[in-house]
Amino acid sequence: xxxxxxxxxxxxxxxxxxxxxxxxxxxxxxxxxxxxxxxxxxxxxxxxxxxxxxxxxxxxxxxxxxxxxxxxxxxxxxxxxxxxxxxxxx
Amino acid sequence: xxxxxxxxxxxxxxxxxxxxxxxxxxxxxxxxxxxxxxxxxxxxxxxxxxxxxxxxxxxxxxxxxxxxxxxxxxxxxxxxxxxxxxxxxxxxxxxxxxxxxxxxxxxxxxxxxxxxxxxxxxxxxxxxxxxxxxxxxxxxxxxx
Numbered sequence: 235x236x237x238x239x240x241x242x243x244x245x246x247x248x249x250x251x252x253x254x255x256x257x258x259x260x261x262x263x264x265x266x267x268x269x270x271x272x273x274x275x276x277x278x279x280x281x282x283x284x285x286x287x288x289x290x291x292x293x294x295x296x297x298x299x300x301x302x303x304x305x306x307x308x309x310x311x312x313x314x315x316x317x318x319x320x321x322x323x324x
Numbered sequence: 325x326x327x328x329x330x331x332x333x334x335x336x337x338x339x340x341x342x343x344x345x346x347x348x349x350x351x352x353x354x355x356x357x358x359x360x361x362x363x364x365x366x367x368x369x370x371x372x373x374x375x376x377x378x379x380x381x382x383x384x385x386x387x388x389x390x391x392x393x394x395x396x397x398x399x400x401x402x403x404x405x406x407x408x409x410x411x412x413x414x415x416x417x418x419x420x421x422x423x424x425x426x427x428x429x430x431x432x433x434x435x436x437x438x439x440x441x442x443x444x445x446x447x448x449x450x451x452x453x454x455x456x457x458x459x460x461x462x463x464x465x466x467x468x
Contacts, residue, residue, distance in 0.1 A: 244403040252407060255398045259411075262394065266387050273380040282377045285428065289384060292421055296414045303407055 248307050260300050267293035357438045364433035381429055388422035 248256070267290045274286035306312065375383075395415040402408040429435055460466055 243405055246404045246406060248407075249403045251401055252403050255401060259395065259398055259414075262391055266384075266391060269387060270384055273384065276375070277377055277380065279377050282381060285425070286380065286384065289421060292417060296417070299410050299414060303410070 246307075247312075248303065252303075256300055256304060260297060263293045263297040263300065267291075267297065357441060359436055360439055361436035362431060362433035378429075378432075378434060381425060385422060385425045385429070388418055388425060391418045392422060 270286045270289035270293060274283045274290060277283035277286060392415060395411060395418060399408065399411045399415055402411050426435070456462055
């Protein structure tokens, strides 16, 4: 199916490399958010505490954005797509 | 402290008595280097082994720098376009947060910058203005 027509850009498929980077990036964002939150609780200056809480939120949003890629590609229509690719790969 | 190549001078402001003269803008002095620095806020003057607010912000800045480095690699390697777009946006936002941390820390007087002398800048401007003749479009034979 996919190898019959020429693809102008990569299909919406998570490659092995994408998955490795997504896993890495999710752990970076989780750690960054937890660290910012932890620092905020320890903070003396209210202005700085607010900045750190803001950072915790930003990194949590980034985490959600990245996680969505894994979640949508776990849906049935995507898993079918992966099976098609696997057929051609083997 | 965190990175030898960092463009923002790291912990120079920690040196006691450094830059007590307060804020100075760029001046027209031909040769003397000018320090650009805010007066320091007093709240991190205690230097014990405990982390203070300034240490915490420094640590978060190091984290943001780490993230921008690594998300840049991720962005370059991403396969499909939606992933590329999202990672690109995350990279940009992370740069913005790093910048916000830096400007806040600068406003607190924790960073000091050295203005380059006007003469050094003028010499570089002259040198690279002259190099413009090397571009193909600036050749007399271009398009002939």
